Amino acid sequence: MENKVKRNLPDDLMKELDLKPFETSKAGNPTVQRVAPKVRVTEGQNKVVDSLDDVIKNNLKDGVTISFHHHFRNGDFAFNTVMKKIIDMGYKDLTLAPSSLTGVMNDTVIEAIKKGVITNITSSGMRGSLGEFVSKGGLKNPVIFRSHGNRARSIEDGEIKIDVAFLGVPNADPAGNANGQEGDAVFGSLGYALMDAAYADKVVLLTDNIVSYPNTPASIKQDQVDYVVKVDKIGDPDKIGSGATRFTKDPKELKIAQMVNQVIVNSPYYKDGFSFQTGSGGAALAVTRYLRQAMIDDGIKASFAVGGITKPMCDLLEEGLINKLMDVQDFDKGSAASMAKNKNQQEIDASWYADPHNKGAVVNNLDVSILSALQIDTDFNVNVMTGSDGVIRGAVGGHQDSAAGAKMTIITAPLVRGRNATVVPKVETVVTPGESIDVLVTERGIAINPKRQDLIDTLSKVPGLKIVDIKDLQAQAEKQVGVPKPLEYTDRTVALVEYRDGTIIDAIKQVKD
């Protein structure tokens, strides 16, 4: 069957898994039924245990769903510590449902798949050797990719039923009160893990730092926690996020950032109290810097910024240029450390951040969102999941959520990367539908979605802004790099990409060697 973004979906799998094709980015007003976790009642003064083996033995059985968070990113020790034991103990047919998978987890996941320990995966994304392994058909059942908002929705309505959540934290008291803000391996917001803490049947904290009761601020609360496992070291602080964020010197990125800044300050949304989201890429960080200067010059302040938070955004908070940071995760050391000292840096969970099926997520209050793309096509559909070789090497992240919520979504991308065109006739994988994308900024010009005639009218009047048809950008890219030979795939589906409401927006096929 074909969905609304003209992607061919595998009929057999759609039927077998009872899935519906993507229709629209509008969530509407459905009434949804949420689920609640099973609770094993304890008085729970002291939940500290030494033996992780016992915890696993007493709570895991074949076929259950386990989860982890990825706030430690490449400095994570929790995942490998737990998974290696699970592999050694010979469990089978587990479903792995982490908030995302980082590079440091790849080898262990591959080993677990090969040994039949993990047979199903749902994640925001995957990269490197694991992405390659899955793209080449290493996992029998298709991976389900979900955005951060969609994962929250799926957990709330029971599509993802977590039996045991293993959550690494840099501190916890003996009853299980924990946060991400103090200790050796500090990562700031626990945003994604808060869903697991609230909805998993069993919640296991792992920490190298047991503090006295009561531990505040308690992001994860004692009433949610079953066990606190003491480990030697929970994470490597140097690999959680880059230290000082370096300002890009790439002239192409700087030019794109300047153009994005021009688009924002000349848009109808740029006024006192506006709000925005940026990612962590070089161009996005540079936008923050240009925007800062514009805001100072124009005497304009932002009511909030949301998302993955970076140090430059914390600087704006401290300067008083942003009133609040709505923080679901921190991308660097500076922003992670900042949460402990800035009361206006509010920790938010993934549902509050981006869930399409709640009573209103923060992304819905967004004016401007600046997002990146591996590829964007002439219908403005964006791919952030597969490379130009068709191999999985990305993550949905909050891309779909932020694009759907923001009043103006800007995609930043260079026209070409090396010999690969970024603006293409048809993306390899649709992750975010073109209907939720408003503006594309490349170094060769700005393309505006035809459905936003208002923006075309406004921005065309700005001197120096080159507004072009997206088809012209695509033609320019093709002229530069040539026409690639179409990639070859087998018929086998290795992954399904869900839209935030759980419908299927695209299927990823196994690449031919």
Next chain:
Amino acid sequence: MEIKTIGVAGTLESSDIQIMISKGTNGVEIDLDSDVKKAYGDQINHVITETLNKYGIEDAKVKATDKGALDCVIKARTLAAAQRATETQDKPDLEVL
């Protein structure tokens, strides 16, 4: 044009291609290493072969390590390597450019 020695041109920097040409007997044989081989391998091989043929080289072994070079770069590096391999870099044949 006779190949007298091994001719190398280009670097392993991003958007460049390194071409190494040595004697061959069986047409232009190319050993291509490229991240975009699936999408552009045929095109890269075609540009190298055509450039060599134009320079009067019918038989050669070519080792090409591509880092995402555009056609114009591939052509330039192939030509430079061909001149060095044929020891004609002092009197380049401008006609083929």
